[in-house]
Amino acid sequence: MVMATKEFSADKAKDFSDWYNKVIYAADLVDNRYNVQGFVVHKPWSMLAFRQIYRLFEAELEADGHLPALFPTVIPEENFEREKEHVEGFEPQVFWVTRAGAEDLKRHLALRPTSETAFYQMYSLWVNGKADLPLKMYQSCSVFRNEPETNPFMRGREFLWIEAHDCFAAQEEAMQQVKRDMAVCERVLSHELGLSFLFFERPAWDTFPGAETTFACDARLPDGKAFQIATTHFLGQKFAKAFGIRYSDDSGAEKFVFQTCFGIGVWRMMAAVVAVHGDNKGLMMPFSIAPVQAMAIPIAGKGVDSTRLLAKCREIKAVLEKAGIRASVDDSDKTPGYKYNYWEMKGVPIRIEVGEKELTAGTVTLARRDSRERVTVGADKVVAAVNELGFALLESMCERAANDLKSHILNVSTKKELAEALDAKNYARAFLCSTDKEGKECADFIQAETKGGKVRGTLFGGDEAVPRGAKCIHCGRPASAIVYIARQY
Amino acid sequence: MVMATKEFSADKAKDFSDWYNKVIYAADLVDNRYNVQGFVVHKPWSMLAFRQIYRLFEAELEADGHLPALFPTVIPEENFEREKEHVEGFEPQVFWVTRAGAEDLKRHLALRPTSETAFYQMYSLWVNGKADLPLKMYQSCSVFRNEPETNPFMRGREFLWIEAHDCFAAQEEAMQQVKRDMAVCERVLSHELGLSFLFFERPAWDTFPGAETTFACDARLPDGKAFQIATTHFLGQKFAKAFGIRYSDDSGAEKFVFQTCFGIGVWRMMAAVVAVHGDNKGLMMPFSIAPVQAMAIPIAGKGVDSTRLLAKCREIKAVLEKAGIRASVDDSDKTPGYKYNYWEMKGVPIRIEVGEKELTAGTVTLARRDSRERVTVGADKVVAAVNELGFALLESMCERAANDLKSHILNVSTKKELAEALDAKNYARAFLCSTDKEGKECADFIQAETKGGKVRGTLFGGDEAVPRGAKCIHCGRPASAIVYIARQY
Missing domain, CATH: 3.30.930.10 (Bira Bifunctional Protein; Domain 2)
Structure with a gap:
């Protein structure tokens, strides 16, 4: 692979x-x-x-x-x-x-x-x-x-x-x-x-x-x-x-x-x-879809029997695959450091390090892609450990994404605030006179004035109630909708 | 379903x-x-x-x-x-x-x-x-x-x-x-x-x-x-x-x-x-690829609690699915006989019958698509029984297909035999002067004379040796190949 x-x-x-x-x-x-x-x-x-x-x-x-x-x-x-x-x-x-x-x-x-x-x-x-x-x-x-x-x-x-x-x-x-x-x-x-x-x-x-x-x-x-x-x-x-x-x-x-x-x-x-x-090291693949969920890397060193290391890596791969985990071994002749960087760049969620220490102690060391935190577990617990770490990693990714989205939704009440919010890479939340046909003129003005800020619509199922007296951010008429505005792909 | x-x-x-x-x-x-x-x-x-x-x-x-x-x-x-x-x-x-x-x-x-x-x-x-x-x-x-x-x-x-x-x-x-x-x-x-x-x-x-x-x-x-x-x-x-x-x-x-x-x-x-x-009842899907590998059918009758029957069928389905078997329940209001015919026509490999008898005895009755042979097993053994019967059925299908092919390969040495073999829906096995370019003329004659009998080629990996003195079925020159001839799609 x-x-x-x-x-x-x-x-x-x-x-x-x-x-x-x-x-x-x-x-x-x-x-x-x-x-x-x-x-x-x-x-x-x-x-x-x-x-x-x-x-x-x-x-x-x-x-x-x-x-x-x-x-x-x-x-x-x-x-x-x-x-x-x-x-x-x-x-x-x-x-x-x-x-x-x-x-x-x-x-x-x-x-x-x-x-x-x-x-x-x-x-x-x-x-x-x-x-x-x-x-x-x-x-x-x-x-x-x-x-x-x-x-x-x-x-x-x-x-x-x-x-x-x-x-x-x-x-x-x-x-x-x-x-x-x-x-x-x-x-x-x-x-x-x-x-x-x-x-x-x-x-x-x-x-x-x-x-x-x-x-x-x-x-x-x-x-x-x-x-x-x-x-x-x-x-x-x-x-x-x-x-x-x-x-x-x-x-x-x-x-x-x-x-x-x-x-x-x-x-x-x-x-x-x-x-x-992804980050500046490369991709970060969610555990659920990663082509390789766990990559075993033998850490050769002086006096280490590389045949035994590789055999151990392959054994771990086989155990993981039997448990339905997509696992692989990097058996190329590159250095371990090179392999770490390479598979981090490809976004593999879990790295499994197998060196002399692990071989002797009957353990493996797992490192997760985001924090690169490492944890050593008994080799017989590798399936549970990979699943646990993989899903914990996925949960962290999910949380980061959710917080990131949440922190980038700004309420705006003037067009100046709207333009600033969009320039600062946010979704803007604003009042609009209407999301029916009669609101289109306002949306078109907003888009022209904010270099592409588009009214994405109203939250479905969110039941966001427009407060009494709220006014359309563009025309100032009474608002009937809370809309989200963003530049778009 | x-x-x-x-x-x-x-x-x-x-x-x-x-x-x-x-x-x-x-x-x-x-x-x-x-x-x-x-x-x-x-x-x-x-x-x-x-x-x-x-x-x-x-x-x-x-x-x-x-x-x-x-x-x-x-x-x-x-x-x-x-x-x-x-x-x-x-x-x-x-x-x-x-x-x-x-x-x-x-x-x-x-x-x-x-x-x-x-x-x-x-x-x-x-x-x-x-x-x-x-x-x-x-x-x-x-x-x-x-x-x-x-x-x-x-x-x-x-x-x-x-x-x-x-x-x-x-x-x-x-x-x-x-x-x-x-x-x-x-x-x-x-x-x-x-x-x-x-x-x-x-x-x-x-x-x-x-x-x-x-x-x-x-x-x-x-x-x-x-x-x-x-x-x-x-x-x-x-x-x-x-x-x-x-x-x-x-x-x-x-x-x-x-x-x-x-x-x-x-x-x-x-x-x-x-x-x-397939047969005159309809499709027969190989167990490995059947959309539904086992179809549970409740056999309602006088005095039978149909709710309990259906619950049992659904329980069996859940147990089978957990074991990776593609299972379903026909809970429609058609008669059991109608359902038997329908799912046989669709080619479902295994039918699971659940009636009063089975409910009382804690068993299920399995029937295979080809022979319609039935076997009753403890409900707790249904996973093993379905897998066993499914693969036994597949093996029978494989054997029938292999015997069928084998019995339809006829050695022929004259063009009359060749034509008869093809008319009787066989592959004909014959000697040909050559499967290189110089043999094409003979192959074209054979095809024209036998209403489409085409030289399919030589068996790959079969190492079929041409006996000394063998002659081309068409031109009579020394043969260099044993070829198979058939009409084709």
């Missing part, structure tokens, strides 16, 4: 963007030298972590009653055109297949930028009676969008995600699903990836094309910008009507279903994991 | 093709009503099985030193053109992306029909010194080919597979890899999927475009036709020279690598599993 070495030196606090663009290559997550702009090659170190992220979300979605499916990568033009707002929103970004071999295709085929128009024509065939509801399916796949600017894991022309598409008989059930999607985000993002986020109901002017309401999960990257990593859209009956997804109710009347779709930005989650947890 | 019911009635022995095209829809593996011809929707029952097949192969490939990667779905035209034979072989089937939004692309992008030309330009960047070798990576993905005729899991315009691409310093290492790939097929196909196959070195006139030699794994479907489900190609240095994949050897001289690529036809394996194992 030892890979090519890259040097890494960058200052995250001083220049986050430079740091990010160095660490993703140093840790060999991705190669951007593929000769189609905006399309990257995913290397093993990211693919192994993506595998775990996919498994975590897939397990959660299935526990919530979703079943996996896989729809074609191509969507015919006529499907795409069936929902007017949807096609207008996506058309400028769509890649089109127009030729097969030497033949020009009569019907052009879109590479899926998202799959509503692929799923829903089939849903219209699958939903007939009430017994077919709820219908809940998801697919794990890549999607394609011709983005003008790209950056690995942040914005790409092909990226990895999961999309879940659900149909319900009643509107309330659909709204319950939005809450369950939020809970899935909470469980995986916070508990497994150690990320912290806010879950917003977006303003009416910032919904997914074709949706009634958009709910979104925004992380905060170290430069203070909001970073959307998952969205659930309440589609109402717009697509149901466009595609004819209906059923006969108990009285025999034809009813259209209510729909939600849940986009899980697996690719962006990698960016968030890198950005939020 | 109870899904829509479909009726199923077909005679596999009488009309295999009709049976196949009914069972895949009855069991809800796939929906072919998507409105782009040759592109199908994969439904949950196949996706859950594909997940297991992918995991089995990925684990084997990784144990053999491969690491996972993911390359872009699109390949620029100029890459494609770098290996002349390759582009000639694939160009007629390629789907081309020519437009993004309203803009015509200057460089057209192929949807990957296979990824040699995507991988190898990056390999030329990654291979520099001997320390970078061997380089072994794979990706799990779908590929796109504009096939004129399509049939779900057999031949499609988008299908699922794995491709592994390896570089070596020495030709012998590449040939060793071919053997390891064969061993991977043996372990997964035989031991886990219960399939039987022959591993051939293809004749010189039937190699992959751009390869020196092609090795292929052919299953036999019940209609007697050969069905290629995996291939390893020895690429020699053709692509290495086209893409400049070279390294400096110990003396500082520049050397091109030797390459192999291994295509694992995951999609076709589903077809083989369906076709080989």
Whole structure:
């Protein structure tokens, strides 16, 4: 598992963007030298972590009653055109297949930028009676969008995600699903990836094309910008009507279903994991998804039998693997110090040091990636010790991320305070006249005046009540919403 | 986990093709009503099985030193053109992306029909010194080919597979890899999927475009036709020279690598599993990949407390799941008989019956899918019993497939015997003058005269020696090879 070495030196606090663009290559997550702009090659170190992220979300979605499916990568033009707002929103970004071999295709085929128009024509065939509801399916796949600017894991022309598409008989059930999607985000993002986020109901002017309401999960990257990593859209009956997804109710009347779709930005989650947890030594992989959770390193020295050291390391690896822990041994001929730095740069949560002292005493020494604190335990307790330390480390990462987010939410009441809060890399919390259409003018002014400060929406499920007499930060009219404002990716 | 019911009635022995095209829809593996011809929707029952097949192969490939990667779905035209034979072989089937939004692309992008030309330009960047070798990576993905005729899991315009691409310093290492790939097929196909196959070195006139030699794994479907489900190609240095994949050897001289690529036809394996194992009751899923390995069915009756029955079923499910067995309960209001038929049609390996008798005695009754033999065991022994019966069933399936293949290989020495053997759904084993270029004329005659009997090649690793005096079945010249001839998919 030892890979090519890259040097890494960058200052995250001083220049986050430079740091990010160095660490993703140093840790060999991705190669951007593929000769189609905006399309990257995913290397093993990211693919192994993506595998775990996919498994975590897939397990959660299935526990919530979703079943996996896989729809074609191509969507015919006529499907795409069936929902007017949807096609207008996506058309400028769509890649089109127009030729097969030497033949020009009569019907052009879109590479899926998202799959509503692929799923829903089939849903219209699958939903007939009430017994077919709820219908809940998801697919794990890549999607394609011709983005003008790209950056690995942040914005790409092909990226990895999961999309879940659900149909319900009643509107309330659909709204319950939005809450369950939020809970899935909470469980995986916070508990497994150690990320912290806010879950917003977006303003009416910032919904997914074709949706009634958009709910979104925004992380905060170290430069203070909001970073959307998952969205659930309440589609109402717009697509149901466009595609004819209906059923006969108990009285025999034809009813259209209510729909939600849940986009899980697996690719962006990698960016968030890198950005939020990493430090000037390199990546810091959450224990739940680390390609290698524990790396054993033999510490050779004068008079130490290196064969026995290596055998011990391999024995520990085997014991850990049997217990379901992803373990490895660095048996290369580099120095221990080199190996420490290298695997810290790659973000391995736990290092296991095996030297003469450990060999003699029948112990191993574990070091955690963040604090580099070391603890020595009996070799027979290595499984419990690695799990304990790994999850303790993850909990610390989660706490740091939560505190970091919390400490970067500032209440502001004037536009001067707002601008200062954003310049100091914060989310600003402010009063707005409205998050319905009539509030858009204020939001547009705010965005123009604060170099991109965008109204992210109101906290969903937070029930933040607007105090009596509160006034919109822009127009001064009575406020109807507490909104969060941030610059964004 | 109870899904829509479909009726199923077909005679596999009488009309295999009709049976196949009914069972895949009855069991809800796939929906072919998507409105782009040759592109199908994969439904949950196949996706859950594909997940297991992918995991089995990925684990084997990784144990053999491969690491996972993911390359872009699109390949620029100029890459494609770098290996002349390759582009000639694939160009007629390629789907081309020519437009993004309203803009015509200057460089057209192929949807990957296979990824040699995507991988190898990056390999030329990654291979520099001997320390970078061997380089072994794979990706799990779908590929796109504009096939004129399509049939779900057999031949499609988008299908699922794995491709592994390896570089070596020495030709012998590449040939060793071919053997390891064969061993991977043996372990997964035989031991886990219960399939039987022959591993051939293809004749010189039937190699992959751009390869020196092609090795292929052919299953036999019940209609007697050969069905290629995996291939390893020895690429020699053709692509290495086209893409400049070279390294400096110990003396500082520049050397091109030797390459192999291994295509694992995951999609076709589903077809083989369906076709080989199924019967007139429906699918028979191998225990290793079954979406549900054991289905608990409550047998309600007069005076039986159905709440207690269901609670018992759910308790058994929980116990099985804790032990890593994929278990479910059919708690629908259908009759037990209906449920038996339905889950047999879906191919669930083990049925668990829980009725009053079992409830009183603290037992469960297990029935296996093939023989429907039933065995009653203590409820506390259900985990061991399910595993034991599941793997015994798989072993029976494997044995049946092996015997079936073995009994359908006939030695033939005249063309009359050959034609009869093929008409009787056999593989024919015959002498051929040569599997080098000079044998092609005979092979073409044989194919024309036997309505498609194709020379599949010589057994790889079988070391079948041609006896003295043996003559080519077609031209009568001295034979240099024992070949297998079959009609094919």
